[in-house]
Amino acid sequence: MNLASVAGVLIAVSGRTKLVRGGTLNPAATGVLIAGNYGRRWPAQTTFTVGGVIIARRPAAWLLGEGRESLLRHELIHSTQYALLGPLFWPLYWLAALFSYLTTGSASARNIFERWAGLAAGGYADLPLSPRLDGLLRRLRR
Template sequence: MARTLLTAVNGTTLVGLGIAVLTGAKIRRGPGGILVAEGYRRKVPPATCFTIGSVIITRRTAEWLLDERRSGLLAHESRHAGQYAVLGPLFWPTYWVFCGYSWAATGTYGARNAFERHAGLERGGYRAAPLRPGLQRLRRSAATESPRPPSGSPSAD
């Protein structure tokens, strides 16, 4: 699969495997070229699972993640693997920029994060959140302003 090859070539899967091995997680094969590292025990990040390259690292067992009742979560994490395939190591700083934007806009790291939205917010355990009140007011005032024709246009004379 192209995603698996790209994450192998760009080194992100190697980083994911390294973290899995260094933290004592057991690596198992998953569907579609995904690897599942089960039994992650570190405190950071606090998520039940997270993805690095084509490696989904989970605190639970691989069976738990691969159970059909969690197919949405598996699909969410697999979309992140696709994002790693496209961006390679640039995924990390870009993801954190979007986390910062989301935090500034909503007070949550995921609600306005383009990566989480693309992967499916709810499938990943995230909830939609409204804009902070000040941003809501700014947005409403911008929407109510009537557009002005650019200077130099016939209706501006």
């Protein structure tokens, strides 16, 4: 467990969640904790990952249930990203979110971490470049 995972547990506890070992409910989730019934307003996503902790607004069994395999896989990829980068994940993720926002108006569409985890699996749309940026790039190519 790295420092990001400790932060994930603290966030989960502050959101009054019930923590369970993912592998006890689904072998694919071995090695992560699932925090169900997250009660805070932010972030707005149905699920999000901090370190080795996947936090869900619904019960853990919901995330690990039938039909949500791609969402679970998306969150497991984020957990792997945290494992590789540790606390460096946060500034790199927010830089990627800023880049995405500036180029598309969405913090996710061009965020490399969300793209690697699978945009659609995480509930995000793949958006084109903003018209202003697209026009600038076209002018630069001339």
